[in-house]
Amino acid sequence: MTFEKIIFYLFATILVLAAVRVITSRNPVHSALFLVLAFFSSSALWILIEAEFLAITLVLVYVGAVMVLFLFVVMMLNINVDVMREGFIKYLPIGVAVAIISAIEMGIVITGNFSGDKSPALVRKGADYSNTEAIGQVLYTEYLFAFEVAAVLLLVAIVAAISLTMRKRPNTRSQNPSSQVIVKKEDRLRVVKMDAEGKGS
Amino acid sequence: MMEMFIDLLFILLKAFAIIIPLMLGVAYLTYAERKLIGYMQIRVGPNRVGPKGWLQPIADALKLLMKEIVIPTNANKFLFIIAPMLSIGPSLAAWAVVPFSEGLVLSNIDASLLYILAMTSLGVYGVIVAGWASNSKYAFLGAMRSAAQIVAYEIAMGFALVGVLMAAHSINLYEIVMQQSGGIWHWYWMPLFPLFLVYFISGVAETNRAPFDVAEGESEIVAGFHVEYSGMTFAVFFLAEYANIILIAVLTALMFMGGWLSPFQGIPGLESTFLAAPSIIWFLAKSAFFAFLFLWFRATFPRYRYDQIMRLGWKVFIPITIIWILVLGAVIAAKASYVTLGLCTVGIAGAYMLFNKLQTASRSS
Numbered sequence: 001m002t003f004e005k006i007i008f009y010l011f012a013t014i015l016v017l018a019a020v021r022v023i024t025s026r027n028p029v030h031s032a033l034f035l036v037l038a039f040f041s042s043s044a045l046w047i048l049i050e051a052e053f054l055a056i057t058l059v060l061v062y063v064g065a066v067m068v069l070f071l072f073v074v075m076m077l078n079i080n081v082d083v084m085r086e087g088f089i090k091y092l093p094i095g096v097a098v099a100i101i102s103a104i105e106m107g108i109v110i111t112g113n114f115s116g117d118k119s120p121a122l123v124r125k126g127a128d129y130s131n132t133e134a135i136g137q138v139l140y141t142e143y144l145f146a147f148e149v150a151a152v153l154l155l156v157a158i159v160a161a162i163s164l165t166m167r168k169r170p171n172t173r174s175q176n177p178s179s180q181v182i183v184k185k186e187d188r189l190r191v192v193k194m195d196a197e198g199k200g201s
Numbered sequence: 202m203m204e205m206f207i208d209l210l211f212i213l214l215k216a217f218a219i220i221i222p223l224m225l226g227v228a229y230l231t232y233a234e235r236k237l238i239g240y241m242q243i244r245v246g247p248n249r250v251g252p253k254g255w256l257q258p259i260a261d262a263l264k265l266l267m268k269e270i271v272i273p274t275n276a277n278k279f280l281f282i283i284a285p286m287l288s289i290g291p292s293l294a295a296w297a298v299v300p301f302s303e304g305l306v307l308s309n310i311d312a313s314l315l316y317i318l319a320m321t322s323l324g325v326y327g328v329i330v331a332g333w334a335s336n337s338k339y340a341f342l343g344a345m346r347s348a349a350q351i352v353a354y355e356i357a358m359g360f361a362l363v364g365v366l367m368a369a370h371s372i373n374l375y376e377i378v379m380q381q382s383g384g385i386w387h388w389y390w391m392p393l394f395p396l397f398l399v400y401f402i403s404g405v406a407e408t409n410r411a412p413f414d415v416a417e418g419e420s421e422i423v424a425g426f427h428v429e430y431s432g433m434t435f436a437v438f439f440l441a442e443y444a445n446i447i448l449i450a451v452l453t454a455l456m457f458m459g460g461w462l463s464p465f466q467g468i469p470g471l472e473s474t475f476l477a478a479p480s481i482i483w484f485l486a487k488s489a490f491f492a493f494l495f496l497w498f499r500a501t502f503p504r505y506r507y508d509q510i511m512r513l514g515w516k517v518f519i520p521i522t523i524i525w526i527l528v529l530g531a532v533i534a535a536k537a538s539y540v541t542l543g544l545c546t547v548g549i550a551g552a553y554m555l556f557n558k559l560q561t562a563s564r565s566s
Contacts, residue, residue, distance in 0.1 A: 003205065029333060033280075036326070056315045064322025065352060068329065072348045075333050075341070130311050132372060177512055 008048055015041035028074045032067065039063050050125065053132040215307050219296050227443040228258035234496045241500040268432035273336055276429065280334035285430070285437035288327025292444040295320035299451060300375045302461045302481035314362060314372040317452065321407065324445060325351040327438070328409070328416060328426045335429040343425025346507065347409060347416035353514035354406040360522035361400035364393050365456045367529050368539060378460035382479075384467025388459040391543025392532075394550060395525045397457040399518045401491070404449035406514070408442060410495055412502035413510055420504075450491035451484075458487045 018037040025031045039062050046055035139147055232247065232254070239246025247254040272281055298313035300306035310316060325348060332344020368389055369377040381388045390397045406413040417425040427438050454460060461484040465476040505513070532542050 033330070052310070052312055053315070056312055056319050060315065060319040060322055064319060064325075065355065068325055068348055068352055071329055071333075072345065075329070076345070132312050132315070175508065177509060 004048060008045065011041045011044040011048075015045070028077070029071065032071050032074050035070075036063055036067050039067070051131060053135055212307070216297070219299075219307060220293060223293075223296065223444060223447065224440070226447055227440055228262065230443050230447065230492060231261070231439075232258045233493075234499070237493070237496050238500045241497075262436065265432055265436040270432045270434050271429070273429045276336045277334040280330050281429075282434070284327050284331035284334055285434045285441070286327075287330055288324060289437050289441040289444065291320045291323035292441045292448060295448055298374060299448075300378065300455070300460070302484060303479060305481065306375060309373070309375055312372050313374045314366060314377070317374070318359060318362060321445070321448070322351075322355055324407075324441065327441065331430065331438070332426040335426075337429050339422045339424075340426050340428045342422050343416045343428070347426060350409075350413065350415065350510055350514070351407055353511060354403040354518070357399055357514060357518035357522055358403040358407060360519065360526065361393075361396040361403065362456070364396040364522065364526055364529055365389060367526065367533065368393060374455055378455055378462065381459040382462050382466065385459070385464045386540050386543060387467075388457065388462070389539075390457040391547055392539040393457065393525070393529070394543070394546040395521050397453075399522055400457065401449075401453050401494075403514075403518065404453065405495065405498060406510070408445040408449055408495075410442075410446065411499040412505050414504060415507055415510065446495050447488070447492055450495065451488045453491045454484060454487035460484050460487075 015038055018034045018041060021034040022031050022038060025034060039058060043055040043058045043063075046052075046058065235257070236246040236254070247257040250256040250260045272278055295317050297308050298306070298310055298316050300309065328347045328351075329344045332340045332342075332347075335341070365377060366372045369380040371377055371380065409416045415421075415425075417427075422428075427435055430438060461479045461481055463477050463479055463483050466479075468477070528542075532539070
């Protein structure tokens with residue numbers, strides 16, 4: 001067993017265990033943190049297949065931004081796990097059906113196109129080969145249209161989310177920072193000259 | 202197998218060669234901070250331990266080592282202990298790709314700028330986990346504030362870096378520095394002047410330093426996310442904060458101030474002297490200057506209000522960076538030189554400031 005294989009199995013084991021703990025752990029904050037661990041291990045696996053751009057982006061986008069917001073929300077919720085589990089028996093058949101279908105689909109994909117003997121072996125590139133540049137080249141030429149459609153979709157999602165949650169309340173008071181900044185001492189302060197007041201006067 | 206272990210050993214030694222000076226730098230940055238702010242406020246600062254107080258950081262470290270680590274009731278013990286490590290881990294890991302001088306870099310990876318961005322974005326976990334695991338309202342409030350703030354400023358920071366990599370045509374830090382060679386007017390602070398300001402201010406916000414230190418906010422929430430931490434666990438948070446300050450200072454020097462390149466490069470008459478030669482001394486001097494700015498800010502500015510911080514991040518910095526990326530794109534497409542763009546930018550900024558000064562002068566008279 002080579003050093004690389006040892007590392008692969010180490011991170012793969014951590015990944016699977018963390019993914020299992022995401023759905024079995026009782027505390028939602030623990031689940032979110034296990035998801036972070038799962039992202040991290042899969043990013044390590046991507047580094048092993050020399051996809052360093054994707055690996056770093058996974059950490060940057062999902063761990064560094066998305067999961068922070070996830071944690072932010074989950075920590076403020078007071079989730080009662082028992083209430084969540086009440087309908088467990090009722091929804092069990094549907095859940096099992098979905099699980100079986102996705103297992104079959106995954107099986108088809110794995111035994112079909114991506115099985116070890118059909119896919120070509122990984123081509124090892126030299127250290128001067130830039131993964132980032134290669135992805136940029138195809139992303140902005142061949143797949144430009146798909147890329148821009150995805151960007152617009154995300155923008156639509158942002159606009160939709162904001163318009164759903166934003167409501168104008170008549171009674172809120174807000175400050176106008178630019179008018180606060182522009183204020184000068186003379187506008188607010190008036191120095192008055194007056195005689196000292198004695199005790200007995 | 203044997204060769205691999207020797208390689209690993211060498212990498213480990215090199216890592217220590219970075220971390221030990223860094224830790225010394227952190228220790229004496231705290232001393233410099235107390236001394237400098239002391240002098241700015243007409244005090245002397247620490248002067249009892251050792252000659253002129255030079256041993257103060259060591260005494261502080263010893264004191265913190267000896268103190269008991271108190272774990273609050275009902276705190277999540279595992280997360281409480283691991284939070285400081287989550288905080289310091291990324292801030293040390295980021296140093297792996299920082300180039301110090303020509304050929305002086307631990308790991309010259311291709312995507313080093315992205316790697317740095319990824320690592321600095323992880324530091325927030327230490328803060329959030331600490332705030333949540335402490336089982337304390339104040340700590341939790343601090344963690345929430347910090348999470349919102351860091352996410353907001355990370356976007357502006359990322360966009361500022363997009364400008365840098367567009368200008369340098371590379372995401373390798375070493376390459377970015379080498380692209381700036383040719384004299385002080387080739388450094389990116391001139392053509393990317395707005396991005397330079399946005400990056401540095403976002404860096405101050407990202408490290409939770411004054412005037413953006415609402416995560417600690419002593420006057421409102423005692424000490425924010427590390428209220429419940431004592432002894433060495435507190436010290437580790439402290440180390441991470443100062444290591445991050447040094448990192449931001451170093452990155453600003455690398456990306457906008459030409460790293461180890463000499464400011465006298467390209468000046469006729471000085472070209473062949475030792476002054477124009479690139480050297481690690483220039484790099485250290487520039488980084489020290491930016492680290493000094495961090496301390497200066499703390500002594501000068503009052504803390505921002507929370508809504509002002511959010512406004513500055515989302516409504517001011519992000520639009521500025523997007524506009525400047527468009528400008529830069531136009532300049533690159535027109536094949537104009539960065540030097541022209543830089544001179545125009547700094548000229549316009551200077552003219553605007555002068556105009557503002559004159560206007561306020563005429564208003565008050």
